[in-house]
Amino acid sequence: MNQLENTSVDRNAEVQNAQAVSPVVLVCEHASSEIPLEFNGLGLADEHRNSHAVWDPGAGSVARRMSIRLDAVLVSARVSRLVYDCNRPPHAPDAMPDKSEIVEVPGNRGLSDAEKTARTVAFYEPFRAAVATALARRTDPVLITVHSFTPVYHGQKRDVEIGVLHDRDTRLADALMALADRCMPHVVRRNEPYGAGDGVTHTLQEHALAGGFLNVMLEVRNDLIADEAAQYKMADLLSDWVSRAVVATRAGAC
Numbered sequence: 001m002n003q004l005e006n007t008s009v010d011r012n013a014e015v016q017n018a019q020a021v022s023p024v025v026l027v028c029e030h031a032s033s034e035i036p037l038e039f040n041g042l043g044l045a046d047e048h049r050n051s052h053a054v055w056d057p058g059a060g061s062v063a064r065r066m067s068i069r070l071d072a073v074l075v076s077a078r079v080s081r082l083v084y085d086c087n088r089p090p091h092a093p094d095a096m097p098d099k100s101e102i103v104e105v106p107g108n109r110g111l112s113d114a115e116k117t118a119r120t121v122a123f124y125e126p127f128r129a130a131v132a133t134a135l136a137r138r139t140d141p142v143l144i145t146v147h148s149f150t151p152v153y154h155g156q157k158r159d160v161e162i163g164v165l166h167d168r169d170t171r172l173a174d175a176l177m178a179l180a181d182r183c184m185p186h187v188v189r190r191n192e193p194y195g196a197g198d199g200v201t202h203t204l205q206e207h208a209l210a211g212g213f214l215n216v217m218l219e220v221r222n223d224l225i226a227d228e229a230a231q232y233k234m235a236d237l238l239s240d241w242v243s244r245a246v247v248a249t250r251a252g253a254c
């Protein structure tokens with residue numbers, strides 16, 4: 001199979017390694033800083049145009065490397081989360097936020113219901129469909145979402161380096177935490193810097209919980225994945241850790 005057949009691109013969903021053999025389905029909702037021309041940059045100030053408010057720096061690159069390492073399919077968003085945050089349902093106030101941390105998003109102020117619906121149809125629904133398709137094509141799939149977070153938030157420095165986030169189904173997160181000391185030379189914490197109460201587990205809820213699929217959300221502090229070498233190193237560590245945790249979880253279920 002050539003690369004073209006193995007990759008598909010929708011307006012807001014890029015699917016890589018579509019024919020991969022692993023049961024793991026990688027998802028990166030905040031992979032892109034792209035704001036389509038029609039949105040005029042959402043009125044963002046220049047200093048915020050490439051900031052973590054717009055995307056998760058480094059996360060897409062880490063996820064792509066993990067896709068190769070694990071031989072797993074990867075579904076990535078192609079537009080900024082400020083256009084539509086694919087890790088939020090359409091009714092969530094922060095699906096198209098007019099403010100993110102300290103960043104004002106003038107282009108999202110006072111959106112009409114029709115404008116919100118148009119963005120949902122254009123950006124959320126194709127992404128949601130691509131994730132659902134990737135899961136449906138696998139037997140007993142494992143959903144892993146890959147994110148990055150900023151080292152300083154609202155002026156507070158964050159010590160956590162890797163966050164293992166879960167919703168009601170804790171099986172894979174439990175296995176990752178049990179293996180963390182052995183596999184990850186980093187400060188690993190459960191449900192930090194966010195948790196389900198912050199609304200960040202939408203993709204897990206939407207795609208994994210109902211089907212009973214193993215699932216987890218991984219958050220990497222973005223100063224640890226600032227260049228390609230660091231991204232590859234982190235991706236390899238995460239891939240090895242995830243592989244062991246999936247095996248341990250499946251073994252425990254027998």
Ligand SMILES: [Zn+2]
Nearest residue numbers: 030056147148
């Ligand atoms: Zn994110």
